[in-house]
Amino acid sequence: MARIVSLAALLGAWQYLSGRDNIYFVPPVQDAASSLWNEVVNGNLLRPALQTGALALTGFLLALVIGTVVGVLIAVFRPVSYVLEPIMSASNATPIAVLIPIIGIYLGLGFSGKVAIVFLFCVFAVSMNTTSGIREIKSGILEMTRAYCVTGWRRYRDVIVPAAMPALMAGVRISAGRAVQGALTAELLLAVSGLGLYLMNAGNRYDVPDLVAGTVFVSAAAFLALHLAGRWEGHVLRWRTDLKN
Amino acid sequence: MTVSSATGGVETRGATDSRPYIDVRDVGMSFASKSDDVIIIDGLSFTVADGEFCSIVGPSGCGKSTALRIIDGLTPPTSGEVRVGARTVTGPSLDVGFVFQQYNLLPWRTVAGNVALSLESIGTPKKDRPGKAREWLDVVGLGHVADYYPSQISGGMQQRVGLARALALEPRVLLMDEPFGAVDAQTRLLMQEQLLQIWEQRACTVVFVTHDIEEALYLSDRVLVMAAKPGRMVADIEVSFPRPRAMSVRSDPGFVRMKDEIWDLLHPGHGA
Amino acid sequence: MTATSTVIAPPSRAAGAAHAATLARERRRKWTYRAVFWAALLLAWEVAARRAGPRFLPTLESIAVDGMSGFFTNGFVVPFLDSWLQLFIGFAIALAVTIPLGVLLGWSRLPNVVLMPYVNGLFVTPTAALLPLVILFAGTDLTFRVVVVILFAFYYPLVNTATGVRQTAGGLRDLSSTLCMSKLAAFRKVVVPAATPYILVGVRLGLAAAVQGMVIAELWVLTGTGEVLKNLAQFRRLSEFFAIVILIVALALLLTGLLRLIEIRLARRGMVSAGES
Ligand SMILES: Nc1ncnc2c1ncn2[C@@H]1O[C@H](COP(=O)(O)OP(=O)(O)OP(=O)(O)O)[C@@H](O)[C@H]1O
Numbered sequence A: 001m002a003r004i005v006s007l008a009a010l011l012g013a014w015q016y017l018s019g020r021d022n023i024y025f026v027p028p029v030q031d032a033a034s035s036l037w038n039e040v041v042n043g044n045l046l047r048p049a050l051q052t053g054a055l056a057l058t059g060f061l062l063a064l065v066i067g068t069v070v071g072v073l074i075a076v077f078r079p080v081s082y083v084l085e086p087i088m089s090a091s092n093a094t095p096i097a098v099l100i101p102i103i104g105i106y107l108g109l110g111f112s113g114k115v116a117i118v119f120l121f122c123v124f125a126v127s128m129n130t131t132s133g134i135r136e137i138k139s140g141i142l143e144m145t146r147a148y149c150v151t152g153w154r155r156y157r158d159v160i161v162p163a164a165m166p167a168l169m170a171g172v173r174i175s176a177g178r179a180v181q182g183a184l185t186a187e188l189l190l191a192v193s194g195l196g197l198y199l200m201n202a203g204n205r206y207d208v209p210d211l212v213a214g215t216v217f218v219s220a221a222a223f224l225a226l227h228l229a230g231r232w233e234g235h236v237l238r239w240r241t242d243l244k245n
Numbered sequence B: 001m002t003v004s005s006a007t008g009g010v011e012t013r014g015a016t017d018s019r020p021y022i023d024v025r026d027v028g029m030s031f032a033s034k035s036d037d038v039i040i041i042d043g044l045s046f047t048v049a050d051g052e053f054c055s056i057v058g059p060s061g062c063g064k065s066t067a068l069r070i071i072d073g074l075t076p077p078t079s080g081e082v083r084v085g086a087r088t089v090t091g092p093s094l095d096v097g098f099v100f101q102q103y104n105l106l107p108w109r110t111v112a113g114n115v116a117l118s119l120e121s122i123g124t125p126k127k128d129r130p131g132k133a134r135e136w137l138d139v140v141g142l143g144h145v146a147d148y149y150p151s152q153i154s155g156g157m158q159q160r161v162g163l164a165r166a167l168a169l170e171p172r173v174l175l176m177d178e179p180f181g182a183v184d185a186q187t188r189l190l191m192q193e194q195l196l197q198i199w200e201q202r203a204c205t206v207v208f209v210t211h212d213i214e215e216a217l218y219l220s221d222r223v224l225v226m227a228a229k230p231g232r233m234v235a236d237i238e239v240s241f242p243r244p245r246a247m248s249v250r251s252d253p254g255f256v257r258m259k260d261e262i263w264d265l266l267h268p269g270h271g272a
Numbered sequence C: 001m002t003a004t005s006t007v008i009a010p011p012s013r014a015a016g017a018a019h020a021a022t023l024a025r026e027r028r029r030k031w032t033y034r035a036v037f038w039a040a041l042l043l044a045w046e047v048a049a050r051r052a053g054p055r056f057l058p059t060l061e062s063i064a065v066d067g068m069s070g071f072f073t074n075g076f077v078v079p080f081l082d083s084w085l086q087l088f089i090g091f092a093i094a095l096a097v098t099i100p101l102g103v104l105l106g107w108s109r110l111p112n113v114v115l116m117p118y119v120n121g122l123f124v125t126p127t128a129a130l131l132p133l134v135i136l137f138a139g140t141d142l143t144f145r146v147v148v149v150i151l152f153a154f155y156y157p158l159v160n161t162a163t164g165v166r167q168t169a170g171g172l173r174d175l176s177s178t179l180c181m182s183k184l185a186a187f188r189k190v191v192v193p194a195a196t197p198y199i200l201v202g203v204r205l206g207l208a209a210a211v212q213g214m215v216i217a218e219l220w221v222l223t224g225t226g227e228v229l230k231n232l233a234q235f236r237r238l239s240e241f242f243a244i245v246i247l248i249v250a251l252a253l254l255l256t257g258l259l260r261l262i263e264i265r266l267a268r269r270g271m272v273s274a275g276e277s
C-alpha cells in the first residue's frame, strides 16, 4: 500500500517536473512510456540488447570457469594462496576502469577487448567466493567424509563441490550484476556498440524520451539477469530449505 | 555381576573369555594451545572383546569423543596405539561405522541419499542402492522421510539417519558417539531395543558413548567410566544381566545399585 | 591451506614452543613464496617489455624513472589532485546523505518498505548506463563528476548502515527500555557503537566503488586524470600511463587499507566485527 502511494508520488513529481519549461531533460511520463513500447516493438532496443547480452554472457562464463578454477587452486594449494591472495584482496579496491584506455592496444577495440573488461569485472568475485566456500566447509563434514572413506574423485564430486556451492552461487549472483555493469561500461567507454551505442545516440540527438526509455530498458535487462542468476541459485541450492519463503 | 573396580584404580580387563578385538594401548592425546600443550587424554588403555557391547560414560569434556575418534583413526593419538582386529589403526576403515555426535549429514542429499553414501563407499551396485537405503531407514523407523532433506526433519530424526548410515556399511565395529542424545525419550527406548536386535543379529562389536547411565547399563556388557582433566579411565564395570534383557531390568535392585555406584564415580563427594 | 587440513593435526608432546616455531616457519615460507613469485612476475614483465618495445609494454625502469618523473614534470599533478578532490566531495556528500538515511531505514519499517525498492533498483541498474542521462542535467563539469561518484558510492554505506542498525535495534532496544534509557541515550550508547563496524565496512566498499566511479566519469567526459590517461594511451606514452595507474591504485589501496585498520582496531576493542554484505 505504502509502496503504491510512493510510486504514485514519484510519477506525480516526474510529471510535474516535465511540465516545467526550464527542465527539458525530464520528458512527460507518457512520452517515455510510449517511446519504450515503440522501441521495444520495432526492435531498435532488442537488437542491440542481444549484442550486449552476448558480450555480458561471454565474459561472465569465462570468468565463471577461470574464477572457479583459480578459487579452487587457492583453497587447495597453500603456495598458490600465498602467492595470489594479495591480488585477490587488492582487487576489491582496484578500479578496473583505469585499464580501459590501454585494453585496445593489446586486445583491440572489438569483441575480445570488451569481453576482457566484463571478465575483469566478474572474475575476482567468483574466485574469492569459491575459495571461501571451500575453506569454510564444516570440519565435521570433512571428518565424516574421511570416516566413510569417501576419497579421491568422489570426495570432490560428492562433498567438496556441493558443500562449496552456496558460496559459489553467491559469487555467480554478484557476477551476473557485474557482468551487465562491465558490458555497459565497455560499450560506452571502450568501443561504442550495443545498448551503449543506443544510449549514446539518443543522448547525442537530445532525444530524451528515447534516452529514458533506453535507460529503463537497460535497468530491466539487468534486473532480469540478476533474477535469472537468482533462479539458477535457487535451483542448485534447492536443499537449502531456509532460503525458501 | 561384578564391579571390578569401584574406587578409582585403573584396571584393564584381561582377555580371558574371548580375544580382544579392539585394543587401546596407553593412548595419550594433547592439543597445542598458545603457551603450552593441554593434555586431553592420558594413558588410556582398555580392550573390547569380539562381539562385545561396551559403553563409555564420563563427564562432559573428558575426552570421550576424542577417544572414539582415535579408535576410528580420524585423529592420530599423540602417544600410544590402537589395534582393531589384526590391523594397527592409522586411518578410517570401512570395517568401522561411526555415528557422530553432531550427525554430520550432507545437507544437499536427501535422507536416503545420505544412507546411500555408505553404500557407494562399500561398492553396492547402483541399482540396489535405493532399495538397500530404504531398508536401513526402515530399521531406524525413518522409511517415511526417505525423500526429505535433512533440514526438513527434526534433530532426533537426523541422528537416526546418522545411525542408518553407519549400519549401511554393515561394519564389524560400530563406534557411536551419543547416538540417541537428541532423540526424544520414547523413541530412545525403541531405538535401544532396535540397536540390541541389530547387534545380536549381526554380532558386531560396539563402543557406545553416552551420558545416560541407565542406557549404558541396559545396553552393555561392560561400562567404562572416565574422569576429566586429564581424560582417563577410572572404572571398568562388567554388566552381566542375562540377555535378551527386558525393559523391566531397569527396576531390578541390582541394576539400581550399579546405577548409584556409577553415579558416585562420576560425582565423587555428592551422595546419590 | 588444503581442504583436508581443516582437521586438527595434533602436534607432538614438545610443548608450545615447538608450535610457535612451526608458525614462524610457515610465515617464512609464505614470504619466500611471495618473493620468488613476484620477482618472477616482474622479470617476465621486464623480458616481455624488452622484446615488445616501449610502444607496447614499458620496462619497469622506464615506469619507475621516466613515468614517475613525467608525472611530476609534465603537469599531471594538478589534474590528479583535482580528480581526488572531486572524488572526496562526491564521497562526502554521499556519506552525509546515506548514513543518516541508512539509520532511518534500519530504525523504522515504513521508510524501509517505501524506499528500498528504489535503492535496489538503482543498484541493479548499471551505473555506466546512466552517464548519458546524467550528462543532460549535470553538464560536464564538477557537478557531473560529483553526481557520478555519488551514484557509484551510495549503495554500500546505505545498505550496511541500515543492516547494522536493524540488527542491533531489535534486541538492544528492549535492553535499553528495561534500563530506562531515553530513546536518544539508547541510540547514542547502544545503537551507534553496535552499528559502527557495519558502517565502516560500508564506507570502505563505497570508497572503492567511488574510485571506480571517478575514473569512469572522467573517461566519459574527458577531464582530469581520465583525460590524461586517455591521451597518454593514445600517444602510446605507456611508461607515464602505468606510473599514473600505479599511483591511483596505490592511493585507493592505501585509503581502503586505512579504513580496514580502523575496523580491526575497533574489533580489538571488543566491538563485533561485521561481515561484508
Ligand atoms: N581441536 C581441539 N583443540 C583443542 N582442544 C580440543 C580440541 N578438540 C577437543 N578439545 C578439548 O578436548 C576435550 C575433550 O573433548 P571431547 O569432545 O572429546 O569431550 P567429550 O567427552 O566428548 O565431551 P561431551 O560429553 O560434551 O561430548 C575438551 O576439553 C575440548 O575442549
Ligand SMILES: [Mg+2]
Residues within 6 Å of the ligand: B064, B065, B066, B101, B177
Ligand atoms: Mg563428545
